[in-house]
Amino acid sequence: MLARLTGVALAFGLGGCMASRPAPETEVASGTPRERIARLALGRVEFGAVSLIPVRFEHSRISGPFEDASRTLYCVSTHMKGRTFGKAERPKIVVQEDKAASRFRVIDDDEVCTGHRTEPFPELETLGNRSA
Structure with a gap:
């Protein structure tokens, strides 16, 4: 009974922390394009944005800009350590550049990154490991 109550209390406490900081889909225009993409990636849940445990980034990579179906895209990947013990996670996102609005946003299209x-991508490691 006590374990169940503790679990419920912990779930409400963690849910409140996670709900207050949603991952942004777009970002504001400041800094170099690579720094802006790094900040956008670090704001995503898959890159540890709501992790209670500090994460560390290694071997970060970026591809792009490249054109695909009249879209300007970048692919970002890294090895993230910290949330799982002993094994690195390998998050990946696809970022689309909106040149007219000078903004970047994350899209769901992993297939465009192959080839x-x-x-x-040291900007991701520098910005991400500074807070860890």
């Missing part, structure tokens, strides 16, 4: 050359 594109990636390069190191």
Whole structure:
């Protein structure tokens, strides 16, 4: 009985923390495009935005910009450590650039990332590991 009450109390407490900080779909225009993409990625749940445990990023990669069906896209991936013990998570997102509004947003289209050359993405590691 006590364990059940503790679990319910913990669930309400964690739910309140997570609900107050939703992951942004778009971001404001400030900084270099790569820094803006890094901040957008770090605001996502899959990149540890609502993690209670500090996370650390290694081997971050970015591809793009590249054109796909008249869209300008970037693909971001990394090895994230901290939320799972001993095994790195490998989050990945696809970011679309809206040049008219000078904004970036996350889209759901993982298939476009295959076959594109990636390069190191130290901006994600610098911004993400600073807070950890």
